[in-house]
Amino acid sequence: MSAVAERVAPIPAGSTALPTVHDRHSRQEPPDLCTEAHVLVVGWSEDYLETLQAELENAGVLHVTVCRAETRAVEQIRGHLPDILLLEAGLAESRHAGLLQALMLETRLQNCPVIVVAQRRDLEQKRRCLEIGCFDFLVRPFEQIELVLRLQHTLDSCWYRDTLRMRDAQFEEAVRRRTEDLAQSRMEIVQCLARAAEFRDDVTGNHVVRVGKYVRIISRELGLSEAHAELLDQAAQLHDVGKIAIPDSILKKPGPLEPDQFDLMRKHTAFGKQVLCPFSAHEQEQIRSHTRLGNQVLSVRSSPLMMLAARIAQTHHERWDGTGYPLGLAGEDIPLEGRMTAVADVFDALSTERPYKPAIPRQRCFEIMEQGRATQFDPRVLDAFFRRSEDITRIQMQYMDDVPFFGQQEAQG
Template sequence: MIVDDVPVNIKVARAYLANAGYSNFITVTDAENVQSVMEKESPDLLILDIMMPEISGLDILRDIRSDERFAYMPVLILTSAESRDIKREALELGTTDFLSKPIDPDELIPRVRNSLKLFEYQNNLEQQVRERTAALEKSRIDIIECLARAAEYRDNDTGRHVLRVSKYAGAIGRELGFSDVEIAELELAAKLHDIGKIAIPDAILHKPGSLTEQEFELIQMHCGAGKKIFESLSRTEMNGVLQHTTSGAALIQNCGSDLLDLASTIALTHHERWDGTGYPLGLSGDDIPIAGRITAVADVYDALSSKRVYKPAYPRERCFRIMEESRGSHFDPDVLDAFFNIREEIIRIQIDFADVD
């Protein structure tokens, strides 16, 4: 794209570039039209005159760089001005290079070519980064799914329990005003709420009758075990790994993450109760993290409405009644209200992700 208020200057620049093999041109002589033409055409490179009436090239450059779409597009400033202040301001605004008037083809052609090659390389690099980021995100989700299934297989009578709980939690979060990013993270982390069951003996986990006091104490340990699974290695543990392989450093460096921190919080606090009678910490009210309060509602509803080794699936209205009776004791009233506000969505999730024999 060539912008100059003098048509003959555009004609000369275009002729030189055409002789060098360039053919796809956009030309503008009215500076006021530059922004609208750019939005429509999305050029790969801009040759911009700096001294124009009404709107200067610097003003146009400032507007261009404020638009994320054109933040890195090459801009060659075309000017006869020798002012150091103008050049400094142009550089600060993000100009790529300067071209002197009158145009010298030996200067114009290589600078256009080099700027386009650099832009192409940058675009390719950004595409590779996007693809790598997408692959890493998929790997992260796959790992979460594998961990969730590992816990679920230990407690296989719950079927698709972790999936339903994650969907319920996301729906409640949405009703409470969570952002799309927060909802996505909450759904992933909630899948791991029972990861600590990996540490519970099968005889207790699958016991059809009532648990003894000692057995219930062991069940309660799954919250703390779930938190520990997500904790970063201690310095002593790190040193132990490093003694086995030099590549261990790359594997354990920065092993914490916001998602795993959230999963750890949910694993630890989803059995806390609003009135402080829950476990393992006995937290109450707003001291219980909101993610734990949300997952508590989602988890209990699914436990009530699903078949377990120790109970049949309860009818939906009985589940709702039991949960309403626990308002302000087991559950945060606001979170429970959000749950009941989306009753139809909860039922749809329950149907869509029902256990399959």
């Protein structure tokens, strides 16, 4: 048995990456068959090996190695991966098929193109070889130029295939990183905006964080997906963003508000929607039809997160019995995200200390929440909230308010 020659490129021990033509020839173009490619000829007969080797060398192919096909042929090929493998067909059909299958199933060898060289025309054999994954099927007699061109075409095809795969993988990785960056910066902007609004009204800004996490827990209990719950967590943090538009004289007024002041305070829901979704459908259409810039502006605003946040900002003070504001929606006409945020928001307001009231003990909070069943709150949402009360409590403890900021003890809740 001929040994595999040293000049065939060895694969580094312990290498896990799939070697490709591209890996072995780090060039800007495919390797040249005659001067660069390593061609391995595997066959069962010395005559076959010698003939093909002579044909290749006469054609100017410099790096040709021959190997008798025996049981350890796959191991030898695996250890010295060529650029092209020429395999003898037809002499031992069953062993031939076994070797072919072993080659095609061997992950490490799947990038190595196999060309079967047959002594006679056999369409059935050709079909089987191509079906199993052989790159090409050559039948004698053939001209030297045909042999050379088909081998060079094979090298070219594999090189371009590998290049495309490599660029595709690089592109996917770049997109994945950009997407992660985008999601991270979006989350940070949402949190900044939510906290900026809440700092005007709340001493620590943790209220919005807790409400977001309560809504996430409730939504999971109601069967929503983890991805949707994540979006709700962020969107719910913006529920009171409309308070940005409420004057300090009202927002921070000690004591009860006058009716007209209370009316304005209630408008934080509409302001919130306007902040997050500043154009009506009609306005959107007008802007779209006028300018390209308008389209760009609207494409940002139309993200699922912002649309969800706008619905929450608008509906988190609606009540199940229809007596809430600003729209007076009732029952399931209130978007589910608004109903969930209503439960989370009220529980957090009750259970935390505010400048105008002490924190209410947790158990008492639950009792007060229960009193709002089917009047203020959706019973199904309230049940989900109670079923997950342990997790709610854990979040409450984890994100407990600490040191008051900005001396806002006079703030109006």
